[in-house]
Amino acid sequence: MDYYQLDTTTAADYIRDLPEMQTLFSGFDDLEIIEVGDGNLNFVFIITNRQNVQETVVLKQAVPFLRVVGESWPLSRERMTHEVMALEFQESICPGLVPKVYHSSDNMSLVIMQNLKDHQILRGEIIKGKIFPHLSEHISTFLAETLFKSSDLALDHDVKKQQVGKTINIELCKITEDFVFTHPFEDNETNEYNEALSQDAIDLIQKDPAVRSAVGEMKYAFMTKAEALLHGDLHIGSIMANEQETFVIDPEFSFYGPMGFDLGAMIGNLFLSYFSHDYRQRQIGKDPSAYRRWLLECAEEIWIGFEKKFLDLWRAHDAKEGGSLFGKDLAGDSADAFRTVFMQRIFSDMIGFAACKMMRRIVGLAKVADIADIEDPQERAKAEENALKMGAEMVVRRSEFKSFSDLVDLATSISPLSGTK
């Protein structure tokens, strides 16, 4: 089938012919098809049988340009191939943490998947100050499972190398290389600055050789370290959740990269929320401590949960396989010594990547609503300066932090739990 761009009319015809949809839908004569306008990259339709609203799917189709900009920004449809590969891998090991895929077509650059109608985008809920009691548990599982099971620690050498080749994602990696690791640190024309943000704060990340060279190292690691099949854009806008369930969505940026990148995206976003909730909680008349403590605990639990689950998977794998990447452990204490230095490296990578992600969200093109939607420029600038200060410190000293509580201490020293300093 040749590619064509679906609309609300042709989408109905398209799904009607699919065996997978014939199983799922009892009829196609009374479909509601809504185009959801909030995708940056793609077109998204929610398709529901009005006769039985439980029969509902999401159809996501890539177009050969960046949807949010238009045809002036060409972007190949290949990104959908990457999204589908990642979703299928993630679903195979983390069912229930990613949307179920019902159908995909490479030619049509589309995927039809579970409609998460009882879930909300996490960022919006966190902005509102909502607590998600299972978030750290679910996300640490997602991270441990996907990162371990796509790595050289778990896969046969040949399978892993073939996967690296298949998942090379040139265009979307370039977006990250530019907008996460380069433009924000060079006063690029695509940057956007809050006018209340001090020049000193901007200079801290654009003119300090220690920060710049550390960011350069992180960029280079992003471009060269093919450790695991990443989600590639795991911020809190790529998660849909309710109190019980958590789903990771939108893995079109997926590629083989450094494990710390997904981890860092996640915790960096929680630190940004932390800085935003100094103002946000006060604004709704609350002492900021409680919610901000939850944010920091959530970040810490993600790392600690990840570390434990990753190591459990690793030890179980090695015990079962006999052989392993490490080889035989003649003295009995060497494999664990290796695991210890390995996790330290992942930890410092996570901190470095989190830092880059935090800093770019302040001065780069793509903001986070947690901070960007604070209307008072002075209050916004305070959260921004805190985020930049923490990011700069984290990336430069990324190998010096001994445990996650050191990071928590840094956050609270920059902005105390109860707010403003």
Place this chain on the structure above:
Amino acid sequence: MDYYQLDTTTAADYIRDLPEMQTLFSGFDDLEIIEVGDGNLNFVFIITNRQNVQETVVLKQAVPFLRVVGESWPLSRERMTHEVMALEFQESICPGLVPKVYHSSDNMSLVIMQNLKDHQILRGEIIKGKIFPHLSEHISTFLAETLFKSSDLALDHDVKKQQVGKTINIELCKITEDFVFTHPFEDNETNEYNEALSQDAIDLIQKDPAVRSAVGEMKYAFMTKAEALLHGDLHIGSIMANEQETFVIDPEFSFYGPMGFDLGAMIGNLFLSYFSHDYRQRQIGKDPSAYRRWLLECAEEIWIGFEKKFLDLWRAHDAKEGGSLFGKDLAGDSADAFRTVFMQRIFSDMIGFAACKMMRRIVGLAKVADIADIEDPQERAKAEENALKMGAEMVVRRSEFKSFSDLVDLATSISPLSGTK
């Protein structure tokens, strides 16, 4: 053309039909074709026109098994594709440092190239104690040019990623993963030990958790860091030289890996020679100091030359391109700060990889003749123990060495220039 395995008769027919050979040879009626028996992996023929011995080429053909073992060790012919890709890249930027390629065929898994008839395999010459005054100059150029120009520092992001995909070299990387980074450190059945080698020396590299975990880190880096198109097996048996010229040969192990791996192979081999020449120079009645000093100087000059040339290429590239991986340098001192930490990382990677290569040559399957051909088991064991001691120290402390002279000091503290301690 379907693949068939050439012999001394069919090789004549094969080259006769090639336009490239018709240009090079004035006639094909009086060819001398000798099969050279010294390839581990492939068949190699030297083809010469007896009427004009200047008309001579080398034909190298891969067979679908490991030549040195036989058909019981299958190995796909794809390795020739990797060798040709690497040779063509290297020749394009380092003409005169690799053999000229006249013809290659993917179907036939063969390459026809310059016959280096006035050059010798470097290892044999170094065993004899010969000095090569231009070696460090040539090899540092080869390393700087090939590593820089295949990296993200020089190539466009898309070109580099495509190259990574094309050059994935599953089978030959596996040989390195097993025989360089795993078997020697786990008492594998493929290992071979000099019976005079002390168990303590073996335990040092097989049972010390610090050594084992450091070697694990190097193996993992080898498998995950896609920095540059490596030669992949750059020991002194992969170099042919005379006093004036140096050629790097046999890049079938080529793939995108960590820059430090090629550098480490080179300097590790020179350290092994250093330890062997305690005995070797005494045996021919010489004070070992002079030749051993040259070996250490050569290793040091390779690093220092590489570092300078690599940085020169990098600065020139950035000056010319305007943009660069690093982005704009607003304060003027950040790009150099990045270059400094970058080179420190390459330096410690080099040391770690050199160490692995040194240790594996002592207890692993593949030896270096420099040491393995010392007939007296006690003398051999002394060189072996020195190499293991240095390797263990290097890999564990790889990030602590400040300059190459620290490495030289380590070598001379283990075995003084003038010999035996």
